Amino acid sequence: MRVSDVMTSPPVCVPPDISLAAVARDMDERAVGSVLVVEDGTLRGIVTDRDLAVRGMGCGLVSTTRVGDMMSPRVVTVEASDDLQTAYQTFRRADVRRLPVLASGQVVGVLTIDDLLLDVFRRLGDLLGPVAWSVLQESREAAPGNPAPSDAPPRP
Secondary structure, eight states, X not given: OBXXXXXXXXXXXXXXXXXXXXXXXXXXXXXXXXXEEEETTEEEEEEEHHIIIIIIITTTOOTTSBGGGTSBOOOOOEETTSBHHHHHHHHHHHTOSEEEEEETTEEEEEEEHHHXXXXXXXXXXXXXXXXHHHHHHHHHXXXXXXXXXXXXXOOO
């Protein structure tokens, strides 16, 4: 499976000259925990909700401060075509919760720890679904007052 199969797309991108207040409103409206700072199609940095709270408000920056002045300029990325195993290794090595995803040098998405967690849950559901159905069916058939297995209605 590839990064592009589980990433969030399109990413929320902002220019470096936008204010911290505008970024915070944008993040709230779009229900995201980070935005990518992009200028002329090039990824320049990332700003997370934690950055806004700790480095922004916590350090006394005013709401009109440009996001480019407080973003994290060192951004670890993955390629959309990378295998998910590469993404797992990158997350462990970089100790981050979000990775911008690039394709041909352009930002095409964001991969988060939550995206990977949802993928794991989907895979477990696919794996365990038939087993769970079988267990439920067996316990229903064994319950007192239920019809014998030969009398039971067919499975949907």
